[in-house]
Amino acid sequence: MDTSAMSLKLNLWKTLLQYEFDTSKIRSQGYDGASNMRGEWNGLQALVIKECPYAYYVHCFAHRLQLALVAASREVIPVHQFFNKLGSIINVICASSKRHDELQKSKALEIKRLLELGEIQAGKGGNQIGTLKRAGDMRWGSHFDSVCNLLRMFNATRVVLEGIIKDSSVYSQRADADEAFIYLTSFEFVFILHLMKEIMGRANILSQELQKKSQDIGNAISLVSTIKVSLNDFGNNGWEFFFEQVKYFCAKHNIEMPDFGDMYKSGRYRPHQKDNHVTVEHFYRVDIFICALDKQSHELAFRFDNNATELLTLSSALVPRKQSDMLSIDQICSLVQKYYPIDFTEQEIIRLRYELELFNIEKSNNQTLSGISTISELCRILVESKKCEAYGLIERLTRLILTLPVSTATTERAFSAMKLCKNRLRNKMSDDFLASNLVVYIEKEIAELFDSKTVIDEFKDLKGRRAQL
Known part of the structure; x- marks a missing residue:
């Protein structure tokens, strides 16, 4: 921030x-x-x-996820070097408006050629030209967008780099472009590019979910566990399919692949003779593929599980993972007494114990209650079914847990909206006018429901004035 x-x-x-x-x-x-x-x-x-x-x-869970991705990418040396190289390539291409225009022109010619060959289909909203995007450590989803954009613009990027190497009159520009071209067309770069697409793609789904307004802390923890299982499953069973994708991409773009049966030789971090038995396949499959996935899972566990407090335990105790499990009455009451002493009196905690006992009995006989999977769903069903009248203390507790903020994405976007409303041309906007504009912009979903005629009539009734449609 x-x-x-x-x-x-x-x-x-x-x-x-x-x-x-x-x-x-x-x-x-x-x-x-x-x-x-x-x-x-x-x-x-x-x-x-x-x-x-x-x-x-x-x-904020969304910030934790981004920190986990950045930290994990720095743990594996080839992956850390990959992002440095990715930044260098994008900097060379996007260094000037001229090169950016050349990139889009090259992509447009590629799309035209593929349409003529029938390899892609024309359609509304399809075959967009796009551009390259830098990866920012503090920008949610930027790593995934950066990788996907380069994959989509791979041929166009290579054409622009070749043009700079051939036509640029400045030797430093030619040298930078030549270095970027060597990076881009190396098998190791392409391999990690596809691997990051798979890892960041799964993480991006979690990031988007964590940024939603209607998200409770118990459901967020469950989503983190789901992405960890997905990464582990991909590491255990996804190598063959993933490697076939990389092979197809290399064949399509004429990128030379190493012989996976050869001994791997590198002066970067395997200088000892005792490591000469490591094959190329072992290096890419174990040292990069499996190691990168393990680091991602480890960072997710460290950033989320180690930071989990007893409050998270309380939230999970209210909604057990297995629908057949009963609520832990002793655990819930002790945590309520510890963390919300001013919201529940001693007498109410005694009553809460009996409410939980009755709720467990009704839960085992009521299919709707037994099927609840999130705290927000529990609170909603208690209100809609009017069971909150009988289980008022349980409903109060769920509301307190729901106040725990999972993400600050909505708040962050509200602050970002200030730059859109109060820009260089409107820098003298008063605070009241700015606040009114921000409310309309931030709550655009509600503002879209307003009828223009109703607003005009409202202003007309406030004070006698002429109103023009």
């Missing part, structure tokens, strides 16, 4: 205190991993906890 967003949040907190906002009702807070936000001593979450000790902090 940038300093302007941090300053805004600090000012907001000071404003709430200034106007005597009831901070005792705050039960959760969520930010990214920046030290000025989550710092235990001087971070924003520390300022909030000083006023309200029960405003529990949760590190």
